[in-house]
Amino acid sequence: MEDLFRLDNQVAVVIGGAGGIGEAIAMGLGQYGAKIVVASRSIEALKKVAERVGSETGVESAAFTVDVTNEASMDQLVKQVTDRFGTVDILVNAMGLNIKRDALEYPMEDWERIFDVNVKGTMIACKYFGRVMRNNMQGKIINLSSVRGIRGYGGGNSAYCGTKGAVELITKSLAIELSGYKIRVNAVGPALIITPGTFHIQENPKLAEKYRSVIPLNKLGVPEDLVGAAVFLASEASNFVTGQTIYVDGGLTAS
Numbered sequence: 001m002e003d004l005f006r007l008d009n010q011v012a013v014v015i016g017g018a019g020g021i022g023e024a025i026a027m028g029l030g031q032y033g034a035k036i037v038v039a040s041r042s043i044e045a046l047k048k049v050a051e052r053v054g055s056e057t058g059v060e061s062a063a064f065t066v067d068v069t070n071e072a073s074m075d076q077l078v079k080q081v082t083d084r085f086g087t088v089d090i091l092v093n094a095m096g097l098n099i100k101r102d103a104l105e106y107p108m109e110d111w112e113r114i115f116d117v118n119v120k121g122t123m124i125a126c127k128y129f130g131r132v133m134r135n136n137m138q139g140k141i142i143n144l145s146s147v148r149g150i151r152g153y154g155g156g157n158s159a160y161c162g163t164k165g166a167v168e169l170i171t172k173s174l175a176i177e178l179s180g181y182k183i184r185v186n187a188v189g190p191a192l193i194i195t196p197g198t199f200h201i202q203e204n205p206k207l208a209e210k211y212r213s214v215i216p217l218n219k220l221g222v223p224e225d226l227v228g229a230a231v232f233l234a235s236e237a238s239n240f241v242t243g244q245t246i247y248v249d250g251g252l253t254a255s
């Protein structure tokens with residue numbers, strides 16, 4: 001029972017692991033014993049994270065590039081991971097993009113870019129890594145949704161909210177469709193998390209207070225806040241959980 005959350009000898013791939021939430025989840029899964037692959041487009045940043053995971057947790061780690069919008073690139077990533085580690089047990093889709101634009105002026109090329117990464121990219125990753133998991137008759141997929149996946153939001157976020165709503169229903173649908181292969185598909189839905197992309201909010205006291213004031217726990221999230229939910233969803237502890245989103249949001253969606 002005490003090993004319920006351990007991930008020893010599991011192979012975890014964290015796409016979007018070059019920084020922010022993905023890096024924190026990669027570190028967390030490594031601390032629980034999983035071998036870690038981080039992947040995205042920026043190899044230098046990925047190598048630094050892989051080295052950090054290896055040196056701070058002692059697990060084997062590697063960095064590979066992938067463009068999630070491209071099927072051939074994802075196929076190549078799967079081959080690199082399975083050549084090096086033999087298999088894949090855990091997939092975390094932590095890549096993402098937001099482009100804020102007024103709804104009535106929204107450039108459709110930006111709309112397509114954000115849907116390509118957040119929605120198509122999630123599906124492509126689930127499709128290619130899901131095939132390895134199907135062969136193994138087991139696997140854990142964790143998608144990054146957002147509180148914006150179930151709540152509308154102004155301020156130019158119509159496309160982003162649309163993508164995260166899609167991620168929520170893709171998660172539920174894949175959970176049902178892949179259940180016969182014992183592949184569990186869940187999501188985590190953070191509120192605002194301070195990462196390099198949102199650091200300016202923390203630096204601006206008025207803006208920070210605006211975001212904090214709607215959080216019942218009265219705090220802005222940090223990437224490490226996602227680790228507990230990710231370890232739970234990656235581990236045996238969640239074997240009877242699929243198709244769910246865990247909102248890591250300080251209570252924002254409780255009301």
Ligand SMILES: NC(=O)c1ccc[n+]([C@@H]2O[C@H](COP(=O)([O-])OP(=O)(O)OC[C@H]3O[C@@H](n4cnc5c(N)ncnc54)[C@H](OP(=O)(O)O)[C@@H]3O)[C@@H](O)[C@H]2O)c1
Nearest residue numbers: 016020021040041042067068095096144146190192193195
């Ligand atoms: N931070 C928040 O407040 C917050 C709140 C709710 C949900 N989320 C979600 O949580 C996830 C992580 O957020 P974050 O704040 O950590 O984001 P981030 O720091 O911007 O990281 C996103 C990652 O996505 C990767 N990426 C973008 N396009 C890609 C592509 N075409 N192929 C492969 N990788 C690509 C980027 O790496 P490369 O540039 O190296 O490709 C980047 O490392 C996202 O899905 C985001 O929507 C974040």
